[in-house]
Amino acid sequence: xxxxxxxxxxxxxxxxxxxxMQWMLTVDHKRIGIMYAVVMFTFFxxxxxxALTMRFELFSPGQQYIEAQTFNQAFTLHxxxxxxxxxxxxxxxxxxxxxxxxxxxxxxVSFPRLNWFTFWLYIxxxxxxLTSLFNFNISEGEVLFKFADTGWTFYAPYxxxxxxxxxxxxxxxxxxxxxxxxxxxxxxxTIHRLRAPGMEFFKMPLFVWGIYATAWIQLLATPxxxxxxxxxxxxxxxxxxxxxxxKGGDPVLFQHLFWIYSHPAVYLMILxxxxxxxxxxxxxxxxxxxxxxxxxxxxASIAGIGYLVWGHHLYTSGMSDTxxxxxxxxxxxxxxxxxxxxxxxxxxxxxxxxxxxxxxxxALGTIITFAVGxxxxxxxxxxxxxxxxxxxxxxxxxxxxxxxxGVVFLLFAGMHYWFPLVFGKxxxxxxxxxxxxxxxxxxxxxxxxxxxxxYMGMPRRYFDYLPEFQIYxxxxxxxxxxxxxxLIYMFTVLIRATKNGxxxxxNPWNATTLEWHLPSSPPPLENHTKVPYVDFRPYEYxxxxxVVKFDENMRRID
Amino acid sequence: xxxxxxxxxxxxxxxxxxxxxxxxxxxxxxxxxxLSIILFLSVVGPMLYFxxxxxxxxxxxxxxxxxxxxTGLEITWTVVPTLMLAVFFWYGYSSMKTLRTxxxxxxxxxxxxxxxxxxxxxxxxxxxxxxxxKLGGAFTKPVQDENGKVIVKGTMxxxxxxxxxxxxxxxxxxxxxxDVLHSFYIPAFRMKEDVVPGRITKQWxxxxxxxxxxxxCAEYCGTDHSYMYSRVVVLxxxxxEAWFNSNADTPKGNYAKGGDAVLQRHGCKTCHSVTTDKELxxxxxxxxxxxxxxxxxxIKNGQAKLGYDMGAMPAGLATGADAQEIAAxxxxxxxGKQPASFAACSSCHGEDGKGNFGVAPSLVSYDATLLxxxxxxxxxxxxxxxxxxxxxxxxxxxxxAEYLNGTK
Numbered sequence: 001x002x003x004x005x006x007x008x009x010x011x012x013x014x015x016x017x018x019x020x021m022q023w024m025l026t027v028d029h030k031r032i033g034i035m036y037a038v039v040m041f042t043f044f045x046x047x048x049x050x051a052l053t054m055r056f057e058l059f060s061p062g063q064q065y066i067e068a069q070t071f072n073q074a075f076t077l078h079x080x081x082x083x084x085x086x087x088x089x090x091x092x093x094x095x096x097x098x099x100x101x102x103x104x105x106x107x108x109v110s111f112p113r114l115n116w117f118t119f120w121l122y123i124x125x126x127x128x129x130l131t132s133l134f135n136f137n138i139s140e141g142e143v144l145f146k147f148a149d150t151g152w153t154f155y156a157p158y159x160x161x162x163x164x165x166x167x168x169x170x171x172x173x174x175x176x177x178x179x180x181x182x183x184x185x186x187x188x189x190t191i192h193r194l195r196a197p198g199m200e201f202f203k204m205p206l207f208v209w210g211i212y213a214t215a216w217i218q219l220l221a222t223p224x225x226x227x228x229x230x231x232x233x234x235x236x237x238x239x240x241x242x243x244x245x246x247k248g249g250d251p252v253l254f255q256h257l258f259w260i261y262s263h264p265a266v267y268l269m270i271l272x273x274x275x276x277x278x279x280x281x282x283x284x285x286x287x288x289x290x291x292x293x294x295x296x297x298x299x300a301s302i303a304g305i306g307y308l309v310w311g312h313h314l315y316t317s318g319m320s321d322t323x324x325x326x327x328x329x330x331x332x333x334x335x336x337x338x339x340x341x342x343x344x345x346x347x348x349x350x351x352x353x354x355x356x357x358x359x360x361x362x363a364l365g366t367i368i369t370f371a372v373g374x375x376x377x378x379x380x381x382x383x384x385x386x387x388x389x390x391x392x393x394x395x396x397x398x399x400x401x402x403x404x405x406g407v408v409f410l411l412f413a414g415m416h417y418w419f420p421l422v423f424g425k426x427x428x429x430x431x432x433x434x435x436x437x438x439x440x441x442x443x444x445x446x447x448x449x450x451x452x453x454x455y456m457g458m459p460r461r462y463f464d465y466l467p468e469f470q471i472y473x474x475x476x477x478x479x480x481x482x483x484x485x486x487l488i489y490m491f492t493v494l495i496r497a498t499k500n501g502x503x504x505x506x507n508p509w510n511a512t513t514l515e516w517h518l519p520s521s522p523p524p525l526e527n528h529t530k531v532p533y534v535d536f537r538p539y540e541y542x543x544x545x546x547v548v549k550f551d552e553n554m555r556r557i558d
Numbered sequence: 559x560x561x562x563x564x565x566x567x568x569x570x571x572x573x574x575x576x577x578x579x580x581x582x583x584x585x586x587x588x589x590x591x592x593l594s595i596i597l598f599l600s601v602v603g604p605m606l607y608f609x610x611x612x613x614x615x616x617x618x619x620x621x622x623x624x625x626x627x628x629t630g631l632e633i634t635w636t637v638v639p640t641l642m643l644a645v646f647f648w649y650g651y652s653s654m655k656t657l658r659t660x661x662x663x664x665x666x667x668x669x670x671x672x673x674x675x676x677x678x679x680x681x682x683x684x685x686x687x688x689x690x691x692k693l694g695g696a697f698t699k700p701v702q703d704e705n706g707k708v709i710v711k712g713t714m715x716x717x718x719x720x721x722x723x724x725x726x727x728x729x730x731x732x733x734x735x736x737d738v739l740h741s742f743y744i745p746a747f748r749m750k751e752d753v754v755p756g757r758i759t760k761q762w763x764x765x766x767x768x769x770x771x772x773x774x775c776a777e778y779c780g781t782d783h784s785y786m787y788s789r790v791v792v793l794x795x796x797x798x799e800a801w802f803n804s805n806a807d808t809p810k811g812n813y814a815k816g817g818d819a820v821l822q823r824h825g826c827k828t829c830h831s832v833t834t835d836k837e838l839x840x841x842x843x844x845x846x847x848x849x850x851x852x853x854x855x856x857i858k859n860g861q862a863k864l865g866y867d868m869g870a871m872p873a874g875l876a877t878g879a880d881a882q883e884i885a886a887x888x889x890x891x892x893x894g895k896q897p898a899s900f901a902a903c904s905s906c907h908g909e910d911g912k913g914n915f916g917v918a919p920s921l922v923s924y925d926a927t928l929l930x931x932x933x934x935x936x937x938x939x940x941x942x943x944x945x946x947x948x949x950x951x952x953x954x955x956x957x958x959a960e961y962l963n964g965t966k
Binding site: 025060062063064068072101122150151155157158161162163170205245246250251252283286287288289290291292294316321322325329332335336339340342343346347349350351352354355356363364367368371372375376378379382383384385386387390391394398455456457459460461462463464465466487538541542543544 | 583586587590594597598601602604605608609612613614617619620621622623624625626627628631632635636639640643644646647649650651652653654656658700704706708723735736737738741742743745746748749750751752754755756757759772774775776777778779780781782783784785791966
């Protein structure tokens with residue numbers, strides 16, 4: 001067995017001897033992906049803690065443990081971390097980095113040093129966001145919790161009026177956006193230039209398609225939110241009067257600009273997740289995927305149409321009724337390719353041999369939760385229905401079913417799928433399945449009651465509520481406890497496996513795509529020994545066995 | 559949050575008969591629910607079935623079939639959901655038409671609504687006597703004991719939006735400049751529209767049922783967002799007409815005129831504590847205490863906005879040690895030996911610093927002139943910016959002044 005990427009690495013500057021510095025300066029896409037995962041999941045648990053604090057407070061009506069202002073800061077903290085630090089870098093930063101170059105037979109991304117820089121830019125953005133948590137009054141030795149209380153959407157004019165540290169948070173958002181743009185740029189060039197010879201676009205694995213569509217959104221849409229955040233900063237400091245109505249500005253303009261990015265951003269999150277689904281379903285059905293081209297093109301069309309639908313966040317904002325109808329109409333066109341993908345995945349299971357390993361359980365669980373998330377999204381795409389449901393718990397439940405039950409669940413699915421690839425070891429499947437069950441049950445108990453509460457008229461971002469809603473909050477609370485237990489359980493299983501897991505060889509799942517055809521496990525520093533020639537489709541199975549096989553020098557032996 | 563009447567609450571609205579279009583919206587939601595369940599089952603049903611039928615132990619490797627296309631099926635699962643989506647769009651569109659097509663103004667009552675942090679205010683057209691009803695105000699939060707048990711229920715008192723049953727009501731809504739977004743949401747009516755500073759947004763409804771229904775703010779607006787609560791009270795037509803053409807404050811009686819009630823109704827108490835010295839969002843009103851920093855700030859920068867006969871107070875009347883000395887004396891409540899440097903102040907603020915008959919304000923108590931001007935124009939001070947409250951009447955200002963000076 002040769003050396004793996006854990007034993008040696010390329011660095012951005014020099015050849016440091018210490019392991020620590022080798023990690024800090026590494027340009028290896030696999031190591032960078034792992035570091036993203038560590039930082040992102042750390043923040044993820046901070047945001048989970050903020051959410052749990054809110055659930056405790058909401059257990060019964062009236063004030064329980066924290067003050068209204070702290071509650072408002074808690075949901076802002078939850079949203080800002082989950083969106084800007086966790087789910088936007090999300091799957092591309094972790095698996096786009098680790099797996100995508102392996103899948104196309106590349107030795108690294110096109111610009112490894114830029115990749116290193118991007119990671120540290122992301123860390124810098126996170127640090128700026130953390131500094132916005134507190135105000136330090138050194139002379140009096142005071143530390144005040146001064147995190148923004150605007151909600152993660154930063155709606156003007158509230159964000160311009162509040163005296164919390166909203167500017168620092170906006171700056172952090174800008175820096176994190178910059179990191180996202182650079183990631184997109186790097187991946188676009190990589191996918192265009194570094195595919196193995198013979199691998200045309202329609203021979204790429206579908207996860208690469210997801211990353212590709214996402215990269216375009218990162219590159220083209222993120223600048224809009226950058227501009228918006230800069231305008232908000234200028235408005236706050238120099239009073240340029242673009243959003244502030246008392247200076248002749250228009251607060252609804254902020255909402256438009258914000259959602260021109262932030263709506264495509266949800267497709268930026270979900271498309272790579274759909275990519276993971278498209279990898280797992282054929283691998284654990286042991287057969288070729290159904291409708292490869294349709295799935296690939298539907299990703300591209302979702303990315304395209306996704307730009308045209310932002311106005312569906314503004315049905316009650318005072319926007320013109322004509323615009324509402326047009327945005328509603330366009331929104332339904334996103335649902336069509338999404339639905340087709342789902343039917344293609346289900347058809348892939350038909351006459352396959354379905355192995356219910358942990359990644360497959362996560363994928364199938366996500367089909368259920370995302371179907372709920374997607375269909376409730378269709379409900380609020382209907383203008384008349386949304387006028388009632390906008391800004392209620394219904395919308396919150398929809399969003400979490402789609403984002404948590406879609407993107408994050410598939411991220412977890414990907415974690416279980418590629419864990420043996422990354423570490424060369426296998427986790428304990430029994431425990432991982434128990435963790436899945438806890439998460440799946442907890443998640444549904446937590447979020448489903450909110451559909452009903454929202455329909456009854458429970459508005460979001462409420463510190464206190466009418467007593468009629470108590471029962472829904474209490475069921476949610478129980479769900480939250482189960483869910484958090486499941487999360488901790490799952491991470492414990494995985495972290496233990498990095499030490500104690502059994503070595504599993506390069507292709508434990510009998511999968512077909514190139515990342516499973518590495519010469520050793522974990523992968524060597526520069527991936528495949530030779531760049532393979534790809535004249536085959538990504539998911540070719542015959543009688544449940546991968547058709548294409550390679551020897552250790554990447555010569556075909558099938 | 560606990561409200562005055564628990565017999566009538568938001569859940570009552572789910573009979574779908576509270577407002578004319580509530581039934582339309584509910585129909586939309588039911589159609590949507592049924593079709594959504596069909597679509598959901600069309601995905602999850604086969605998935606579960608296949609997961610069982612083609613489970614690994616049940617399938618021999620030779621039996622796996624690599625089917626990658628089926629034109630008929632693919633067309634079906636594209637076209638059928640698309641048609642369903644077309645149905646959804648149509649229902650969403652047509653229900654919006656009902657909700658958003660304003661009735662003719664001549665055939666409706668137009669009420670002006672102003673949302674501001676954190677209260678709703680309603681202004682009616684002039685009645686037959688030329689009297690304009692102005693209602694609304696802030697919600698009184700419930701009081702809890704140390705165990706979190708509610709000992710005093712929250713209340714809207716008499717403040718509400720009073721409307722007649724079976725009549726079109728047009729809402730013309732806005733928020734003051736300098737305020738933030740709000741959203742006027744009546745769950746029982748399935749109706750919501752944002753309230754935007756500097757814009758007028760419109761919404762209408764026709765209540766079908768006599769009763770009381772909750773109004774909530776649905777667009778996040780800060781600390782007391784969840785207490786920006788109000789009620790809409792639907793009255794029989796005759797009862798409404800009788801009240802509307804009278805000069806009585808509300809159909810349920812007149813507002814309490816005491817200073818405390820006025821402070822509550824205008825939402826003053828969400829930012830200012832009256833019973834304690836605690837600084838909430840603005841300073842405590844328990845006593846007129848100027849901090850040392852505030853006094854120094856006024857001495858340094860002058861004060862042009864309080865509207866006394868004397869006009870603006872110029873900047874820099876005292877400097878250095880003198881200013882410090884004065885600040886300490888004023889912040890101490892004018893107690894102890896008066897420093898000589900106070901002479902710079904006493905020419906306007908009086909020998910005892912207690913003001914000069916409306917020429918310049920008292921430094922230790924509230925007078926009506928001071929309160930009226932701050933309420934009318936707002937105030938930008940060291941602590942923050944207080945928005946103007948131009949609709950507080952002179953009568954109410956006097957009540958507040960009396961009350962504040964009485965509680966000291």
